[in-house]
Amino acid sequence: MESILSISKALGEKNRLRVFLALMDTEELCVCDVGDFLGLAPATVSRHMSILHQAGLIESEKRGRWVYYRMGTAVDPRLLGWIRSSVGNDGFPAQDREKIREIVRLHRESCLCDSGGRKTTV
Amino acid sequence: MESILSISKALGEKNRLRVFLALMDTEELCVCDVGDFLGLAPATVSRHMSILHQAGLIESEKRGRWVYYRMGTAVDPRLLGWIRSSVGNDGFPAQDREKIREIVRLHRESCLCDSGGRKTTV
DNA sequence: CTATCATTTCGTTAAATGCAGAAATAACAA
DNA sequence: TTGTTATTTCTGCATTTAACGAAATGATAG
Numbered sequence: 421m422e423s424i425l426s427i428s429k430a431l432g433e434k435n436r437l438r439v440f441l442a443l444m445d446t447e448e449l450c451v452c453d454v455g456d457f458l459g460l461a462p463a464t465v466s467r468h469m470s471i472l473h474q475a476g477l478i479e480s481e482k483r484g485r486w487v488y489y490r491m492g493t494a495v496d497p498r499l500l501g502w503i504r505s506s507v508g509n510d511g512f513p514a515q516d517r518e519k520i521r522e523i524v525r526l527h528r529e530s531c532l533c534d535s536g537g538r539k540t541t542v
Numbered sequence: 543m544e545s546i547l548s549i550s551k552a553l554g555e556k557n558r559l560r561v562f563l564a565l566m567d568t569e570e571l572c573v574c575d576v577g578d579f580l581g582l583a584p585a586t587v588s589r590h591m592s593i594l595h596q597a598g599l600i601e602s603e604k605r606g607r608w609v610y611y612r613m614g615t616a617v618d619p620r621l622l623g624w625i626r627s628s629v630g631n632d633g634f635p636a637q638d639r640e641k642i643r644e645i646v647r648l649h650r651e652s653c654l655c656d657s658g659g660r661k662t663t664v
Numbered sequence: 665c666t667a668t669c670a671t672t673t674c675g676t677t678a679a680a681t682g683c684a685g686a687a688a689t690a691a692c693a694a
Numbered sequence: 695t696t697g698t699t700a701t702t703t704c705t706g707c708a709t710t711t712a713a714c715g716a717a718a719t720g721a722t723a724g
Binding site: 555557585586590604606607 | 714
């Protein structure tokens with residue numbers, strides 16, 4: 421029962437749900453990406469990601485100074501299926517999708533992550 | 543997205559989750575049954591049931607002075623499947639199951655609902 | 665109609681939660 | 695080392711929400 425509770429609590433907040441949906445559509449996001457996406461302070465984003473992480477919904481990986489978050493591999497497929505279809509019905513904010521893609525694009529550009537993972541500057 | 547939010551909010555509260563799990567195991571419950579089950583005031587229970595109802599998780603039927611709640615018929619089976627298996631893993635409070643059965647038994651006894659739906663007293 | 669019972673709505677209080685800024689931590693660059 | 699950047703933790707404030715009691719509503723019994 422505890423896992424249902426923590427997962428429901430985690431997804432029962434608009435910003436966290438938006439991040440989770442974004443991660444269903446994107447490989448990975450770091451805290452600052454999510455900060456740009458939601459327009460929230462890093463501290464707030466970090467807390468949200470922590471809650472999603474503790475619920476087992478996302479996984480984290482530290483690379484250099486960045487912490488990258490991605491979908492959890494052990495998330496129940498029925499849960500995902502339900503979310504996917506519900507979002508389909510509701511109409512997932514198309515703006516969100518575009519926004520995330522743009523953020524990821526800029527992130528990759530400035531980081532040159534694609535080549536060797538080396539950073540230049542912000 | 544709104545439906546995911548409202549459902550997650552509804553299930554993201556311990557008492558409401560307990561009621562929902564109880565309704566997955568029981569045909570129907572009225573507000574006073576749930577009040578006995580959770581040990582909460584009728585007003586509080588009514589509010590919880592309203593939130594579950596608005597999320598589309600349960601349905602209500604008024605019979606006489608009582609309002610009976612039961613599982614929603616349109617609840618996504620994937621959501622139910624996830625909940626069922628998660629509860630199985632977590633171990634659903636066995637006390638809750640017993641408690642509900644006892645409450646339903648007493649309710650039926652005092653109401654004589656089984657025969658003709660006629661009420662005697664409390 | 666009046667009385668009673670089940671439920672809902674309203675008003676208030678206490679606890680939980682989201683938020684930002686400041687300080688602390690971690691990892692790299694010079 | 696020192697400085698810079700990304701993230702986390704801590705502290706305080708504002709909003710939300712769960713809880714109760716009281717009053718209002720709905721329905722039956724007398």
